[in-house]
Amino acid sequence: MPQTRSFFRRCWRMVALFIATWWIVAGCSSPSVNTPTSETSPGASPLAGSDLTVGMVMVGPKNDAGWNQAHFEGIQEAIKQLPGTKLEYVDKVNPADRPNVTGAQVADDLIAKGAKLIIFNSDDFKDDALAAAKKHNDVPVLHVSGDYAWKEGKNFKGQPNLTNVMGKMQYGEMIGGCAAALSTETGKIGFLGALINDETRRYASSAYLGARHCWETYRKKPASDLQFKVTWIGFWFNIPGKTLDPTKVADDYFNGGYDVVMSGIDTPEAAVQAKKAAEAGKSAKYVHIDFKGGCNLAPDSCLGVRYYHWNVPYTTTLQNLKDGKPLESFTWLGPDWKDINSTATSMIGFLPGKALGDNQKNIDAFVKSLGDGSIDLFKGPLNYQDGSEFLKAGEKATDQKIWYMPQLLKGMEGPSA
Amino acid sequence: MISKISISRFNVYQVGSLVIALAFIAGVILMVGGSPLAVVTSMGAGAFGTTDQFARVVATLAPLLLCASGLLFTFTAGLYNLGIEGQIVLGGIAAMIPIRLFQEILPAPLVIAMAITAGALGGMLWGLLAGILKVYGRIDEIFAGVGLNFMADGLALYLIFGPWKKPGVASMSGTEQFSEAIWLPTFGKTEASPVALVIALSLLLLTFIVLRGTYFGLKLKAVGHSLRASYILGIPALSQLLSAFALCGAFAGIAGSLQVLAVFHRLIPSISSNLGYLALLIAMLSGSQAWLLLPIAFFFSALNIGSLQLPLSLDLESSLSGVIQGTLVLFALLGRGFSELNKSDLNKTVNH
Structure with a gap:
């Protein structure tokens, strides 16, 4: 026992020595290698300063x-x-x-x-x-x-x-949904969803509206022939043991006859699994989301990518701060319909993928109609999944109605909450 | 003479292990493209550079001390309670019950007290379950603990996605945040709670007293040295084992309730934040000496909090902090093991 006690005394001394050394080293060295440079003046007002x-x-x-x-x-x-x-x-x-x-x-x-x-x-x-x-x-x-x-x-x-x-990614989702509907051979579209909230319900519903419109308008098929299924994994990306595995969900879609998967998560599992399925001889395509370069993950299987240009609001915010102007409290930016892929002006864009092929012309027509207002997919009559009314016949959805959708829309498969 | 040789060798092994550990850590940092000096500096600055950061060290110290104190009971009884993570989670879940039921009805201090008590009971229950599996089911406490950790995680996920989910939301980001009135009071605008700290220090003191100066502590040590011998000598070994599990679980449960009340203000799936595993390292490094827990836990808490500076200042992974923590403990234990092996070899030689 005395030996054990003396061991722990020594052990403690060593730990104390280590902490002391750390303190000495920390005290003698510069506080951080990446502290703000002289570009930033510490006392500068965020609303009027130049840095x-x-x-x-x-x-x-x-x-x-x-x-x-x-x-x-x-x-x-x-x-x-x-x-x-x-x-x-x-x-x-x-x-x-x-x-x-x-x-x-x-x-x-x-x-x-x-x-x-x-x-x-x-x-x-x-x-x-x-x-x-x-x-x-x-x-x-x-x-x-x-x-x-x-x-x-x-x-x-x-x-x-x-x-x-x-x-306003609902527009990007509509275009993505349209691309999916134009390309599916089985009439079965899978939506690989993240968690369930107002935002994701809005996006999945918009994708469905776009898909249904293009299925009926360009494919000339009844909406009842289109299957649109949403599977939520539980978070924005895979967390092993906590969420559903998006790789497995994407595989299940492709193995279950869903030949197009729309990604609604932050990470590229839909693209990766589409590529693998295509290499295995299956008909498998995907629509990517968020990141402009998403089609580079699997170019031959990519129908397109709906994406954000975050530089648009960020540049405005930073410029306003530097100019000392007040910030808008709430900004909800849509596409620049003159050129939805304009890096400088369009918050929302859609880049077609190689797998879209000849359907590109229908996408162009669809985008044009959305832009000139001749199509408004958030116009009644529209019902929620449980049959209750979302929009009366002829009623156009307000921003609030679009933002806070309590359910998915009728015709979609998958849980609403 | 032999004693002097042993002590000298002991010192050599301990100092040697520390030097090797530091060299190993430096090597790993260099391999990932960092500078060891910059890492030490950044982590130090990240833990003590601002009031907020220091307060976070103190805030993390409380659950670490609680878990490490609880683990001393199980270590003393010769048990490796790997189920401590699950016991924290159960504490967090149990704490949410009175909060959800009474936050609108009863005074906030009463709800807080009920939440901490419920946390202790929840953790104790989960600890006892591991103990019962060990004592009556003959399932090793390590396997039982790991299994129960999975179950606790699963239960938390079920509640978050099921009965306790936010209205209209199904996300592993957690339950709805509860009313600010129920948050544990803190020092100023920081995250350090005097209540959490007082609870942790009080239970650390209690652990020290119980293990060092009570008959219960003595019996626990006897059980830890030899379960069979203590049983033959009339010590109720099984109840001692169950008591150790219950105490450890209760302490971990309180830690879980503090994670809910003081840090996250809701239940999240990873409410334990791996602090149970970190406490295992602390308890191992302390060699079952309660008085060592405070400085070691403080050091590890600082490492844990300081690690955020690795990505922020150095573009390095903050998980590097885990490598540092693990390496220090591993080599310290190896050094101790080798020195004791060496002593016993010497003793054998002398006896021959």
């Missing part, structure tokens, strides 16, 4: 070929366009990749590193964004895809330094 450090909190990896990469490249593009701005970021801020870390904590650290604007890039961060905005009420907080700053929304919180921005 600006942007802090971004991302829910997934910055190179996920999806949602997060689109944000990362968007903010980088905005930074490039505006001299005197710089980026600090942390990606993979989710309980699986960074346990014991919350988005609000990351915001604290980014602000400590000099960030004068905090961007949270996921709906998942709505409470973190609000908490960060309350705690640092002199720092603008931009929460992507939330509605806490939408005065006309259901969840308005009235936090002055909290703003929201989102893209």
